[in-house]
Structure formats: C-alpha cells, structure tokens
Amino acid sequence: MDEFNPQDGVNLLANLDPVIHAPARLMILTYLYVVESVDYVFLMNLTGLTWGNLATHLSRLEEAGYIEIQKTFNGKKPQSILILTKAGRVAFQAYKDTMKKVLDDLPE
C-alpha cells in the first residue's frame, strides 16, 4: 500500500479550509473575490440566502479574518459594506488551487 502523502491528489481534500468549504460561504467568498465591495443587501440578492443565514455566515468569515464588515451610513440609513481581506483573498486562492488540483487529478 502506498504511503499516505497529504500533498497527493484526493488526500489534499483533508487540507481544505473548512471555513471556506461550506457551500454558502464558498458562494459568498466567490462573489466577494470578483468585486471591490458590496453591501449586505446586494449580497443577499445575489446569493439568495436569507437575512439571518447570511449574517451567520458573514460572522464566521469575519471571525476567520477573511472579510471586513464596515458599518457606514447611506444618507440616514445604516449600511454594511463587505470587503474581502487580503487574508481572505489568499485563503480563497489557496482553496481554489487545491480544488482545481484535486478535480484535475480525478479520472474521467
């Protein structure tokens, strides 16, 4: 039997970042990765997640240091601006590269 190597093919899956790997959080980070910033309402419309569900996932991502939530005002209305941090960008890129490697290695 081959020796276990965490850098080999499917074994890489064990190294996947669990914060990013949850489908809803992966979707959130995917959108944040391609924009400069969005507000909470825009992200909710894009993802189709409910208010509370989105808030829970954003809190988790903020705790991990992957996103920054800036509370501002748009006129008199409070507004939450969401930005992917540098650490979040690096982590997402690493996740993307790992997934690509694993999926590319799989036979047809």
Place this chain on the structure above:
Amino acid sequence: MKEMLSLKTAERRVFQATLADGLWDVFLGSFVLIFAIAPLLSRSLGDFWSSIIFLPFWGLVYLLIRLAREKVVAPRLGTVHFGEHRRRRLQRFTIVMVIVNLVALVAGIVAFARFNRITESGTAPMPGGLSSLLGLFMLMGFSLAAYLLDFPRLYLYGMLLGAASVVGEWLYQNHGAAHHGYPVAFGAAAGLMILAGLVMFARFVMVHPAEEKGNLDG
C-alpha cells in the same frame, strides 16, 4: 450554486444584476426617440433645433432615472463597487463608444450634407443602400456594446434598430410614409425598448419588495 466555481460567471452575474431594473432600456429608448420625432419637428424648427430640443428632454429622463435608481432601486438591490476586471472593461467600452459615436457623427454629417434635400413634397429618397448602411452601423455599434458590456439585450436592440432603418426606408419608398418612414419605424423601436424597460422595472419592484434593511444589526 452550480455556477459557483466559475469566477467569470460570478463576475458577470454581479454586473448583470445591476442592469436588471430596466432603467437602461428606458434611457436608450428615449435616445432612439430622436430618430422618430426630430424629422417631424424639422419642418417647423429646422434640422438643428429639432435635434437640440431633445437635450432638455434627455436631461429630464436622466434625472428621473437617477432618482428612480436612488430611491427605488438602490434600497432594494443594494450597492456594489466593481472589481478591477469590470472597471477595465467599462473603460474600454467608454473609449470604443466615443470612437464609434465620433465616426457616426462625421458619417452622419457627411451623408446629411450630400444627400438630404428637403423638397416641397417632403424629403428626397436616400440613395440606395444608405438606409441599409445606417442599419448595419447601428447593428454593429450595439453588438459591439453588447459584447464589451456583457449586456445581451443590446444585441436584440441592435437588430431592432438595424431593421427599423431599413423598414422605414421601405415604407417610405413603397407606401409613401413621411420622413423616410423613420417616425413609424424608429417610433415603434423606441416604444418597444421603453416598454421592455418599464416591464422589467415593474417586475424588479415586485420581485424585490421594499424592506427596511441595510445593516447587520437588523
């Protein structure tokens, strides 16, 4: 969720979400109206003033659209600042459209000076092919904009306006429609674009009901 891993699709989806309110369609339709109404006004106001009179009209439409965006769309859709990729695309689009419009302006002035002769019975027929050329130019211009912007409806509008130019001339030559048939053909095209925009706007308002939302604290 099935499109999640395609970053290009995600980026395109973000951009297209900002176009789903139909307000751009209304704005473009109001621009096209000039082709329908200016010929009707040219007899009484002259060619120059019949076109210039549209500036305050466009200004008013623009203000109304800004107001709708600020008061109706933004609270429902939210706001986004595009990433570097989209900003570069928009810059490229702006440069290309400035060039296309300058070429169109020069070509239009040359064609107008050479061929447009207002006679006692109305305008003289345009030389064969000029209407087709104008239609082709509109189709190409709108298709280019659609491609650069990732805005597929512009392909449809390009075809609509391209056809309007040809159909207008055909109506003029075969059925005696006034002013090269432009008031009818471009009026119908502009009406369709504005109607499509208004339907999308109404749908947008229904799909995104107004709610007090905007921050994570509730």
